[in-house]
Amino acid sequence: MTPPVDWRDSPTDQFRMLSPIGLRLIDDLTGSDPFGRVACALLLERTPGDWRPAEVRAARNAGGVVIFPGLGRSREVDAQPPRHYRAVITAEFYRPFYAGAQDGIEFDVYPYNDDQPPAQPPVLQDLVLVPATNYPFPPHVRVLRGEVRNAAGPVANAEVSYSVTERVLSDDNGGYALPLRLPANNTPITIDAVDHRSGENGQISVTNKVIVIA
Numbered sequence: 001m002t003p004p005v006d007w008r009d010s011p012t013d014q015f016r017m018l019s020p021i022g023l024r025l026i027d028d029l030t031g032s033d034p035f036g037r038v039a040c041a042l043l044l045e046r047t048p049g050d051w052r053p054a055e056v057r058a059a060r061n062a063g064g065v066v067i068f069p070g071l072g073r074s075r076e077v078d079a080q081p082p083r084h085y086r087a088v089i090t091a092e093f094y095r096p097f098y099a100g101a102q103d104g105i106e107f108d109v110y111p112y113n114d115d116q117p118p119a120q121p122p123v124l125q126d127l128v129l130v131p132a133t134n135y136p137f138p139p140h141v142r143v144l145r146g147e148v149r150n151a152a153g154p155v156a157n158a159e160v161s162y163s164v165t166e167r168v169l170s171d172d173n174g175g176y177a178l179p180l181r182l183p184a185n186n187t188p189i190t191i192d193a194v195d196h197r198s199g200e201n202g203q204i205s206v207t208n209k210v211i212v213i214a
Contacts, residue, residue: 019067020109022124023087028097028167029137029179033064034129036092040066043104045084054085065124072118074111082108082119093136094129095169099157101196130168133177142180148193149174150200158195180206 027034040058043051056071066087074080086104089096098105105127112118137143147170148158154174161167162180170176170193178191194201 017069018073018112018118018122019069020072020118020120020122021068021087021105021107022061022122023066023089023105023127024124025064025066025089026126026128027094028128028130029135034091034094036094038089038091038094038129041088041090042068042071043086043088045086051086058087066127072109072111074113077111077113077116080111082110084108089127089129091129091132093132093134095132095157095171097128097130097167097169100159100169100194131177131179132168133171133175135177137177137179144178144180144191144206146176146178146204147174148176148195148202150195155193155195155200157197158193158200160191160193162189162191 023040025034025038026032042054042056042058044054046052054071056068058066058068061067066089068085068087071085072083084106085108086106088104105125108120110118110120131137133145146160148155148160154170154172156170156172156174158170158174158176159167160170160176160178162178163182165182166179168176168178180189189206191204191206192201193203
């Protein structure tokens, strides 16, 4: 378990630039920092289901962690309820893995100021990014490219996987690019597709290019 982390400018800046959450971006293929352009939009839930852009913008600290400096800072802390936010990641060569089941990373933000800390300490959370269809795979990595469809047409954000070792999400047009690093050459393998939002699923052999789920 990762311990809570305070994202401060310096030890002397007590709570001034506190971020209630830090999102550590991880390339699922390499386990390292992602490359290419990565952006984060922050939304505030003003009423249930009504998400609006928040005033505080996301930033990246020196370690590449996505933070929201000053989010939750308030003159008044007592009797102020927490506010509910959603962070939405877009990336040049990736799809955020959370998109298979949800629209963003949601979290509560408790008010704080220099005299009163937030009711909950800041946390550091891993955010996994899986390769998109334009990911620049190394030349030695075999890649299976195809499309996920159901009776209605292409399926976005379906998890396409081989065993427990490889996984990606389909794009808005149902396309996917699944790396196959471990299977031996000329060995038949099964590729699975699951739409976690609808519960639909399907399978194919690697000789096919389209997965039909129902």
